[in-house]
Amino acid sequence: MMKMETIILSDENYYSNEADWHYMSVSQYKDFIKCPAAALAKLKGEWQPDSDKKPLLVGNYVHSYFESSAAHEAFKEENKEKMFSSRKPFGLLKDFQIAEQMIDRLKQEPAFNQIYQGDKEVIVTGELFGIEWKGKIDCLNLNDGYFVDIKTTKDIHEKKYDLYWGPGANFIERYGYALQMAVYRELLEQQYNKQFVPFIAAVSKQTPSDAALITLDESKMQSELARVEQTIDHVQRVKMGEEAPEWCGTCEYCRSHKKITGFTNMNDL
Numbered sequence: 146m147m148k149m150e151t152i153i154l155s156d157e158n159y160y161s162n163e164a165d166w167h168y169m170s171v172s173q174y175k176d177f178i179k180c181p182a183a184a185l186a187k188l189k190g191e192w193q194p195d196s197d198k199k200p201l202l203v204g205n206y207v208h209s210y211f212e213s214s215a216a217h218e219a220f221k222e223e224n225k226e227k228m229f230s231s232r233k234p235f236g237l238l239k240d241f242q243i244a245e246q247m248i249d250r251l252k253q254e255p256a257f258n259q260i261y262q263g264d265k266e267v268i269v270t271g272e273l274f275g276i277e278w279k280g281k282i283d284c285l286n287l288n289d290g291y292f293v294d295i296k297t298t299k300d301i302h303e304k305k306y307d308l309y310w311g312p313g314a315n316f317i318e319r320y321g322y323a324l325q326m327a328v329y330r331e332l333l334e335q336q337y338n339k340q341f342v343p344f345i346a347a348v349s350k351q352t353p354s355d356a357a358l359i360t361l362d363e364s365k366m367q368s369e370l371a372r373v374e375q376t377i378d379h380v381q382r383v384k385m386g387e388e389a390p391e392w393c394g395t396c397e398y399c400r401s402h403k404k405i406t407g408f409t410n411m412n413d414l
Contacts, residue, residue: 154268154279162190168270168279169381171325174373177380181390183398185383194397199240202227204297206244207348208283211251211295212265243350247297250354257346260358261293262286271335273328273370274377280329291342292333296322301347301355309372317345317359324373327366 152158152167165173165188176184186192202224209220221228228241237245251257263286270279284293298316307314317323326343333341343366349355382388392399 151277154270156266156268159268159279159281162188164279167277169273169276169377169384170279171321171328174377174380175321175324177383178376180393180396180398181380181383182392183396185390186398188384192398196397199227200297203240203244203247203350206241207247207251207297208295210248211261211283216266243352243354244297246352247348247350247354250356251295251346251348254356256358257356260291260344261295261346263289263292269329269332269336271332273331274374276377276381278328278332280325280332282329282333285333287337290339291344292329293344293346294322294326294329295346295348296320297348297350299350301349301357316347317361318365321369323361323365324369326361327370328373330366331370 152163154164154168158164173184173188176187183192183194187194205220206217206224206228209217228238230236230238236242261284263284264282265284267282267285268279269282270277272278282292283295286292296316298320301316304313304315305319306312307319310318322345326345330341330343343361345359345361347355347357347359379388383390394403
């Protein structure tokens, strides 16, 4: 498989297209699993999703606060046009008022404040199943051997059907967070030659917000890694142009490029 010259990641280039071509990430892997055609078009710069970016901004608003005051102020300045109403009285939009509430909810939890100690936004790299991966850790406590990721979600206790996990899947399963934490742990253990324990600090977008410190199920993390091992070679070959990407047929990208070429039986819907 084609090898590219290693690039050194930093805060400035971590999210760059060059870094995305060189490294696999959990978010990129999930994109390719969901729809290879859309993921490849996005990577090539031929298409960008037109979906609502507000949930991502709300999540980043909360994350940046707990990274540092400087990072939070920089985030607010960069995104102020998306966060504030253009009508009088020009205040924070409701979504970001809820984000402020979510921040306050975590701040008032002694258990969260005690565990969320360590280096913030730590970049890690390593090799999994013959592919170079990257990750960015919200909070890494190197001395005590654990790491924490903050997750914002609609409802911590909501359960829905998932194609992989089946009925009653929680938000950690549905959004691939067990996979993310498993990959991060593998990369950290490679980089620092010691074992780490993953935790999720979850806060809901409800009013009032719910909050929880969540441990990860080992068997489910291993299941996710096993799925990666079975699929990553195909994903990488599609990414590098060695195999044609499949179309999922239902995502935003596929809907916008789809052509009717015949009839579809109702049982195939």
